[in-house]
Amino acid sequence: MTTLEQFLRAHPDLRFIFTGGKGGVGKTVTAAALAYFFATQGKRTLLASLNPVHSLSSIFAQDLTGGEIKPVKGVNNLQAVEVETKDVVARYRENISRRVREFLKWADIPVDPRPFVDIAVTNPAFEESAMFDKMMDMMVQEKEAFDVIVFDTAAVANAVRLIGLSKIYGLWLSRMIESRKEALSLRVQLAFRKDKVMEEVKKDPLLADLLSMNERFNQVKELLTNGTQTAFFFVTLPLALPISVVKRFITMVSAYDIPVGGVLVNGILDRKVAEASDEEYLRNKFEEQLGYLQTIKQDLGPMVRSFIPLYPQEVVGLHTVATVANDMLHYMPDFWEDL
Ligand SMILES: Nc1ncnc2c1ncn2[C@@H]1O[C@H](COP(=O)(O)OP(=O)(O)OP(=O)(O)O)[C@@H](O)[C@H]1O
Ligand SMILES: [Mg+2]
Numbered sequence: 001m002t003t004l005e006q007f008l009r010a011h012p013d014l015r016f017i018f019t020g021g022k023g024g025v026g027k028t029v030t031a032a033a034l035a036y037f038f039a040t041q042g043k044r045t046l047l048a049s050l051n052p053v054h055s056l057s058s059i060f061a062q063d064l065t066g067g068e069i070k071p072v073k074g075v076n077n078l079q080a081v082e083v084e085t086k087d088v089v090a091r092y093r094e095n096i097s098r099r100v101r102e103f104l105k106w107a108d109i110p111v112d113p114r115p116f117v118d119i120a121v122t123n124p125a126f127e128e129s130a131m132f133d134k135m136m137d138m139m140v141q142e143k144e145a146f147d148v149i150v151f152d153t154a155a156v157a158n159a160v161r162l163i164g165l166s167k168i169y170g171l172w173l174s175r176m177i178e179s180r181k182e183a184l185s186l187r188v189q190l191a192f193r194k195d196k197v198m199e200e201v202k203k204d205p206l207l208a209d210l211l212s213m214n215e216r217f218n219q220v221k222e223l224l225t226n227g228t229q230t231a232f233f234f235v236t237l238p239l240a241l242p243i244s245v246v247k248r249f250i251t252m253v254s255a256y257d258i259p260v261g262g263v264l265v266n267g268i269l270d271r272k273v274a275e276a277s278d279e280e281y282l283r284n285k286f287e288e289q290l291g292y293l294q295t296i297k298q299d300l301g302p303m304v305r306s307f308i309p310l311y312p313q314e315v316v317g318l319h320t321v322a323t324v325a326n327d328m329l330h331y332m333p334d335f336w337e338d339l
Helices: 004-010 029-040 056-060 084-108 112-120 126-141 156-191 194-201 206-223 238-255 272-275 282-305 320-330
Strands: 016-020 046-048 078-082 148-152 230-236 260-268 304-309
Touching: 004 260, 004 320, 016 029, 029 046, 029 056, 029 078, 029 148, 029 230, 029 260, 046 126, 056 078, 056 084, 056 320, 084 112, 084 194, 084 206, 126 148, 126 206, 126 304, 156 206, 230 238, 238 260, 238 282, 260 282, 260 320, 272 282, 282 304
Parallel strands: 016 148, 016 230, 046 078, 046 148, 230 260, 260 304
Antiparallel strands: none
């Protein structure tokens, strides 16, 4: 097994970290702990929450709301942002709306653009598209200001769709660009000499807009699939459902050539705790956990990077985040070896 510590040492140039997994398994906690770790290594680190409901403020026990990047008090080099879905969606809606209007105007289609805009912005994946767009923005814009960005993504289905979307997005963009070029050159060919056609085509604002979207998209795709710079970590608990979600997730992500950093197993009930207890409940839980850990070892063994103990209380406050970061790197349940 390659531990998290070994993995991080072997990947000194990581810049984009993602945590994924079923709801409630500890994605935000592990994202925070990873960000904390990078910051304490002296890397300028940004922890970005892209969830509809945020929990960074509660984890760090300080106000990180408002959608702006704020320094995390008490840790050098660490800043955090809870991206406001509402603002992102509103801005994205405006952009789409502008594009639809421009397109209809350019195509000389004298219709009310509103129904077209409505269709575009009420599709079920719209919010995710908007968040994906925002994430792309951050990857491109903040990469000079920060050495490492840790993204705390939303629920599993959402993140998978984000990734799936990126392929469709690229396809859609290149089609749009091609058809725009064709239409333009036909029109321009009538008005200009042949050697001037490409020059004129390049001046077209709609095409320029599409080209810059495409360039940004390709840039992000390159970053997202770059195994030295990017790693997706999947978080699970020793329970059936979260494990199967992680397996499904790893298969999907690998199909998109997105590098998997590994699996973080959260919420481990320590043997000492279980055995010291008079509660039959805890001892039963411990036995049950052994079964699930066996499954994890069998199905995901080589991908497992670390274990995080189940704490007697929630992860709240800086020193608890520090504990998670430390345990994530050093805690090893004594029963793992013999499973
Ligand atoms: N190892 C642990 N021991 C004790 N409590 C934990 C542990 N890991 C996470 N928690 C608690 O479990 C809850 C869920 O954790 P977290 O918010 O990180 O999950 P999540 O996967 O981000 O959830 P969501 O899908 O809602 O975003 C939080 O209250 C957190 O403090
Ligand atoms: Mg979360």
